[in-house]
Amino acid sequence: MRNYDLDFLKKFSLVILFLMLVTAGLIGLAAWLHGTIPADIPDAVVQQRIDRIAPAGEVYAGSTGAAAQAAAQAAAAAQAASQVAYGGTLDGGVIYQNLCAGCHTSGAGGAPTLDHAHWDARIAQGADTLHRHAIEGFTGAAGVMPARGGNPALTDEQVIASVDWMIENLK
């Protein structure tokens, strides 16, 4: 090999080495820049994560907590009341089958089943009392009748229609 060939090779290798260093530097810079850009996560995924780590229940403490609890209960009650139960039907039979039957057909929790033996004494109280007990709820010797059968979305008229249907369908 001639002397100037050797010289050329030396310089050429230096240039290659320099370019490799520049390349490595650029790769490093690009990687760093990429890390500084915030990840683009869709809102739906963010919401899913928030839902997943949301507390299962809420804790209300102190007087502010009591106020927050009362507000939450009022909101829940208002929401339930704004929904129309069973399409707003006044067909007592439909409401009975969907709700009241859960207790009054099986007699669960001491609920009077639809027969005269269970109802004649109750009917003797008068229809108004029965309506009121069904709307407001009633705790008697047999057990607990929840207000509106446990569905606050039922209107007074719907509860009355269900009571009347029950009385008409005693065996």
Ligand code: HEC
């Ligand atoms: C969670 C069970 C349960 C459900 C659901 C339920 N009831 Fe009752 N109900 C009872 C029990 C228990 C009694 C008996 C209470 C007692 O006399 O001790 C009762 C009693 C009654 C009485 C008689 C009250 C009285 O003064 O003697 C009426 C009327 C009545 N229910 C209507 C209804 C209607 C209408 C529905 C549906 C909208 C309904 N119930 C849903 C449990 C239930």
